[in-house]
Amino acid sequence: MSVGLDFSGKRVLVVGGAHAARRVLARYLTSGATVYHLAGPGPHSPVSLVVPGVTAPVFPRSVGAWDALIAAVDLVAVVETTPHTDAVIAAACSRHRTWLSREIAASTSPVGSVTLVGGGPGLERLLTVGALAALNAADIVYYDRLGPTDRLEEWAPGAEHVDVGKAPGHHAVPQRDAERMMVASALAGRTVVRLKGGDPFVFGRGGEEVLACRAAGVPVTVISGVTSxxxxxxxxxxxxxxxxxxxxxxxxxxxxxxxxxxxxxxxxxxxxxxxxxxxxxxxxxxxxxxxxxxxxxxxxxxxxxxxxxxxxxxxxxxxxxxxxxxxxxxxxxxxxxxxxxxxxxxxxxxxxxxxxxxxxxxxx
CATH class of the missing domain: 3.30.950.10 (Tetrapyrrole methylase, C-terminal domain)
Incomplete structure (x- = not known):
């Protein structure tokens, strides 16, 4: 899915297991699309209309040949499937002139990950390509007050956003609590982004957060940012x-x-x-x-x-x-x-x- 495209009113079929497809489902729902989810291995699996908080079957098992499914939607987003099924979907999309997008599956590991992202001094255009990619893949974003957040809903669509920012003399969420929150989210299998102003390793306490993740056995990476x-x-x-x-x-x-x-x-x-x-x-x-x-x-x-x-x-x-x-x-x-x-x-x-x-x- 391309960040910034308007999918309002479009019918999108997402193909892939619910856990692996969770980020893709969230993104298209956030974009205003009508989202259908095919979690099974083939065209005769149930297809469900995805509504936040509700998953209601709309196609019985007897209905679901690829041509019928693909003709009924505007876009097919393939997250995971077999090579044979991928080829069948591509052919059907070509016949019906339906858009086809191959999406990256979210992590299905029992333990998630944490990425410390430097957001620069607050100007949107100083965000790096790596920062935007990490945000786009996040399940939850813990952000600071000095990082760029005006378009966080667009950069991390469908993700949960948690403000853990500090102001001079006022730490609404103490540093150790923020670290525990990040680690707990990752241990629950979620993809975590810690969005910080400037660069995480320039007076950003990024080193402390890396150590907290390592101590808990959580995979952690750092995406450097433009320092103020x-x-x-x-x-x-x-x-x-x-x-x-x-x-x-x-x-x-x-x-x-x-x-x-x-x-x-x-x-x-x-x-x-x-x-x-x-x-x-x-x-x-x-x-x-x-x-x-x-x-x-x-x-x-x-x-x-x-x-x-x-x-x-x-x-x-x-x-x-x-x-x-x-x-x-x-x-x-x-x-x-x-x-x-x-x-x-x-x-x-x-x-x-x-x-x-x-x-x-x-x-x-």
């Missing part, structure tokens, strides 16, 4: 590295105060500093960097709500950014960038491309 540490500065026209300006960047979490020792090492490294979850500790960090030797005129940028329609950038220096942020009412989610690369975009987002082109020309 790079993408959000780019959305404001700031490259985290730039030839002859910065040859390295360091990503740190500002969730807790940074120690003087850590700040001293950051200054010694040079390059660009990218701070995630750092609004609450911004004042302490800026003051500490200045006190420990970073020059006070070092350019600093704060990009709020990256890629949202109301994305906002606040530019300043190390010695002024705290006051500017307080005056502007800067709030999370936001990414803080400290380094000379900020000056390439400090005249505003619209001028950033021109400044970068000019810098490249001068340094060529």
């Amino acid at each position: 540490a790079i993408a959000v500065p780019a959305a404001a026209g700031i490259p985290v590295t730039h030839r002859e300006v910065s040859h390295l960047f360091t990503v740190i979490s500002g969730h807790a105060p940074i120690t003087d020792s850590e700040l001293t090492h950051l200054i010694g490294l040079g390059g660009t500093i990218v701070v995630l979850m750092g609004i609450g500790t911004l004042q302490q960090m800026a003051a500490g960097l200045a006190r420990l030797g970073m020059r006070i005129d070092m350019p600093v940028a704060i990009i709020e709500r990256g890629f949202a329609h109301d994305q906002r950038s606040t530019f300043g220096r190390l010695d002024t950014i705290g006051a500017l942020a307080a005056h502007a009412g800067v709030r999370s989610p936001a990414v803080v960038v400290i380094g000379d690369v900020v000056s390439l975009a400090a005249h505003g987002d619209e001028a950033a491309a021109d400044l970068l082109r000019e810098a490249a020309t001068l340094q060529a």
Whole structure:
């Protein structure tokens, strides 16, 4: 089934066992189709009209030759069958000009699986092909508040959607509970997707979730996502590295105060500093960097709500950014960038491309 196609009012015959065909049945039901299910091995098996919560036989066993069945529907979705039956269905579909789709069977293992999916910084077009494929195959999706969810019903049609997101200072579902929920769903044989903002392994606690799955004997895979540490500065026209300006960047979490020792090492490294979850500790960090030797005129940028329609950038220096942020009412989610690369975009987002082109020309 192609995500995004409108099957409203179409008659769809799904061929395959109920367990293997569960995702396909759910997708076509969600799309608005009238769905019939043939679970048996041949054309004389009962065909059932599938209604959420109800499975009512509509064809008696004596009715069901392939020609009659296929002539009565608009599309046949084959999930599992024998090679001979597949050939018979294909021939009948050709005769009656009925669409034929061969679908991937859902897992029939007693133990399901978990896939950690990086959803990027919230912009739909930054979802990877792998992320969309995993969502499309999911039985249940546990999602965070910062991941892209506006079209989750379309990306994971028929799946159960569970919000386990966290806000600063408020964890409606504690991390350990979210891990237990995912593991329990997988042990019940379900295909689980954990949809996270950014990348699961960049301050996303993805490592903890992988360990929880492994400890329970649940197969787990990770689909990397676009991290806001790079993408959000780019959305404001700031490259985290730039030839002859910065040859390295360091990503740190500002969730807790940074120690003087850590700040001293950051200054010694040079390059660009990218701070995630750092609004609450911004004042302490800026003051500490200045006190420990970073020059006070070092350019600093704060990009709020990256890629949202109301994305906002606040530019300043190390010695002024705290006051500017307080005056502007800067709030999370936001990414803080400290380094000379900020000056390439400090005249505003619209001028950033021109400044970068000019810098490249001068340094060529």
